[in-house]
Amino acid sequence: MVEQARTGNFVVAVDGPSGSGKSTVSRRLASVAGARYLDTGAMYRAVTWAVLRAGVDPHDADGVEKVAADVTLSIGTDPAAPHVVADGVAVDDEIRGSEVTSAVSAVAAVPAVREMLVVEQRALIAAHAPIVVEGRDIGSVVAPDADLKVYLTASAETRAHRRSAETAADVAATAEALARRDRLDSTRTADPLQQAPDAVALDTTEMGIDEVVARLRDLLHDRTAR
Numbered sequence: 001m002v003e004q005a006r007t008g009n010f011v012v013a014v015d016g017p018s019g020s021g022k023s024t025v026s027r028r029l030a031s032v033a034g035a036r037y038l039d040t041g042a043m044y045r046a047v048t049w050a051v052l053r054a055g056v057d058p059h060d061a062d063g064v065e066k067v068a069a070d071v072t073l074s075i076g077t078d079p080a081a082p083h084v085v086a087d088g089v090a091v092d093d094e095i096r097g098s099e100v101t102s103a104v105s106a107v108a109a110v111p112a113v114r115e116m117l118v119v120e121q122r123a124l125i126a127a128h129a130p131i132v133v134e135g136r137d138i139g140s141v142v143a144p145d146a147d148l149k150v151y152l153t154a155s156a157e158t159r160a161h162r163r164s165a166e167t168a169a170d171v172a173a174t175a176e177a178l179a180r181r182d183r184l185d186s187t188r189t190a191d192p193l194q195q196a197p198d199a200v201a202l203d204t205t206e207m208g209i210d211e212v213v214a215r216l217r218d219l220l221h222d223r224t225a226r
Contacts, residue, residue, distance in 0.1 A: 009129040010035070010224050011145075012216070013138035016152035017182050017193060019159025021204045021212060022134045025152065028213045030079035030132040033220060037079035038124055040135035040142065041104075043117050045095035046073055046086045048107040058103040065112040073120070077128045101177070105184035114190045118142055136185055139196030148223045149199035150216060158205045 012029065016022045023039060030037035048058065050071040056063040076083035084091055094100065107113060114137075121142050125131055135142065139149035154162070160175035167174070185193040195201060200219060204212050 010131075010147040010220065011125055011129055011143050012132040012220060013143045013146035013149045013196070013199070014132060014134040014152060014216075015136055015138050015140070015150070015193070015195065015199065017136075017159065017185070018178050019163040020152040020154050021162065021209065022152045024209055025204075025212050025216065026132045026134040027079045027082070028209065029216050029220070032213065032217055033130065033132065035079070035130040035132050036077035036128040037082055038075065038077055038121065038128070038131055038133045039082060040117070040121050040133060040138065042082070042084045042095060043073060043075060043121065044108040044113070045100050045104050046084050046091055047071060047113060047117070048100045048104040049091050049095050050086050051107055052099060052103060058106040061110045061112075064107050064110050068107075068110070068113045068116055075124060077124065077131065079132075105181055105188075109184065109188040109190060111190040118191075136193040137191040139199045140194055141191045144196070148216070148220050149196050150219070151195040151199040151201045152212070153201065153203055154205040155203075 012035070014022045014026045026039070027037050047068045051058055051064050051067045054067050056067055058064060072087055074085040084095060118141060121133070125133060125143060133143060133146075139146060139151070156175060156179065159178055160171050163169075163178060164171045164174040182193070202212065202215065
């Protein structure tokens, strides 16, 4: 039987670039800690899906803002079965496709979109804590008062191989796509990808998933026991 962390209305913020392992780690940590799970990146992907479905250019900020204001999202927070529904359509597979992946950084860079989704994300956190929340601005913007903030990273090569294994894509092409995503996400004006000053940085290059989860579980136990 897996030992669980102390229960309570804690919030864990897990940030980091693509391929750092944050999705797998966050879901497993939520499971062992008896918490809910929120993938904020999936929300931006769902809005991007809606933008593309509406035929709006992802770089048209006004058009993107209108779609974001009109779309209705439903986000499941069960770590064993997270799901995303946009305007009544289950889009879990669609939002992971190459078309959405290529456009999501442009959509996520629109300040109005971020403002709207941050409001929704904070409401979900308040309603479902204890919760583990993953994204790129959780510790710095969405949940700056989180009980535990973690910034996961890994070498560019490791991240490319991990993502390539998930998508069955060419490693070199994946590395190029990740570098582009990193550049766009870390240089955008609104809420860029960054490590919160008080976040625990963890390089997962040489670590297995179980090792990372165990490390975060111990950190969470220390923080919630205080």
